Amino acid sequence: MMDVNSGYIGHSMSRRAAEAYELGEMPKSKWTKKAMVTAIQSYCDEFDMSFDPDVLKGMRKDDMFERFFHKSSWHHTSKFFNETDFYKLDEDAVCGSFRPMTDAEVAERDALRRQAIEEERAVREAMRAAEIEQLNRHRAYREEHGFAPDTVAAFAHEHPECCEERISRKGNRVLSYIDFLAQEQVCPIDRIGETHLYGFDATEITKS
DSSP states (O other), X not given: OOXXXXXXETTTEEXXXXXXXXXXXXXXXXXXXXXXXHHHHHHHHHTTBOOOGGGTTTOOHHHHHHHHEEEEEEEEETTTTEEEEEEEEOHHHHHHXXXXXXXXXXXXXXXXXXXXXXXXXXXXXXXXXXXXXXXXXXXXXXXXXXXXXXXXXXXXXXXXGGEEEEEOTTSOEEXXXXXXXXXXXXXXXXXTTTOBOTTOOHHHHHHO
């Protein structure tokens, strides 16, 4: 008896089919127009070809597929072991349709990429520094006051004019306060130090 899962990934495709996907091969039905354009752009970028969108402008999906893709292999797919043709980018067709980039163009592209990488790194570092600075502020506030700066307790400490302690109908001590949406909220007194108030940070107030 044949093991239906031998060489298969689940019941969707053979392992070789999965490997073909990783190598840029797919059945024709998977090659959407967007996927084809992306594959052509990626090839041009990797091999320093000048991608000109006008070459593909107005081209129908089927015409693009016939011009730039060719059958590369076939593999078993689905639980019924269908023999499915796989297609990949025709590198010769791409090279015949797009010109090589000049040295100046390559240098300019690489410079822009380096700049983008540096800018992205600077943004990440700034965000990280801001996170560390916020953590330090929160730690200092908690040590000074005994509760976190984003709690109802902190809000009551910073805005006593918006808060009122009272007895609820059930006889419990509660804190009534007006939030940033001008809505009245109620919190049990014994929980104001652990109840977080969305959008509030007392250290932002003291910092400014």
